[in-house]
Amino acid sequence: MQDVLTVLENAGFERLPKPLTVVGTEFDFEAAARGTNTSHDLVLVATEEVPLRRLQRLVAGLARSLDLAASRRPVSLVHLGGISASDRIELERYARVLGIASATPNIEEIEEAVAVLLPLKLPNADLVHGSDPINEVMAVLGPLKATSERVALVKAAADGTDAVREALRRYMNAGAGWSDEVEDQDE
Structure with a gap:
């Protein structure tokens, strides 16, 4: 007791x-x-x-x-x-x-x-080794694999899934030689 x-x-x-x-x-x-x-x-x-x-x-x-x-x-x-x-x-x-x-x-x-x-025991902020997740992904990719397209995709992640989808769509369109411009079809 x-x-x-x-x-x-x-x-x-x-x-x-x-x-x-x-x-x-x-x-x-x-x-x-x-x-x-x-x-x-x-x-x-x-x-x-x-x-x-x-x-x-x-x-x-x-x-x-x-x-x-x-x-x-x-x-x-x-x-x-x-x-x-x-x-x-x-x-x-x-x-x-x-x-x-x-x-x-x-x-x-x-x-x-x-x-x-009992009060919660939180880790000391000085001991937590977390950093910005985008920077961590870029560090894993390394400078050789961090192409401008990959950098654009990773940075789009900060704006959410819709932004990543849009960046990925643009990347794929560029690879296929497609343009985002809509052509006028005068018949």
């Missing part, structure tokens, strides 16, 4: 004191944390040590208290250990349930279970 709180705290959550107090009512959850900055979630942590009927009553009571307080904070319950489908459905009436099958999970299992609560 401490590892769950550590993962949450590392993501910017604040550990709440026990017992959790909402609108003057105390709720004896094993642990709780609230989001700060960008997250507004109230996260409850429970283990198999709490009987599921008691846990259901606690979560339902907390949901009612939050409603009375006009709280807009979403509630998530991280449950360590197995939980039956019917018990999970009952708990999901009041909170998002993030189950972890193991009673003693490792950090990776915890991070996977609570991923929806």
Whole structure:
């Protein structure tokens, strides 16, 4: 359970004191944390040590208290250990349930279970080696294969499929010796 709180705290959550107090009512959850900055979630942590009927009553009571307080904070319950489908459905009436099958999970299992609560880890922009796709195609073609016709086709790609079709039509017409001009047929 401490590892769950550590993962949450590392993501910017604040550990709440026990017992959790909402609108003057105390709720004896094993642990709780609230989001700060960008997250507004109230996260409850429970283990198999709490009987599921008691846990259901606690979560339902907390949901009612939050409603009375006009709280807009979403509630998530991280449950360590197995939980039956019917018990999970009952708990999901009041909170998002993030189950972890193991009673003693490792950090990776915890991070996977609570991923929806954690900020996205985006790659560092300096480490991304992407460039303009047209330039990449031209680099693959190389200077010997980059004829003016191929360059025109690749550049047309920036304007979409219709532009590529038109450039390809012109290329094929030129190869066949056809002109784009319409001839007057005076009879």
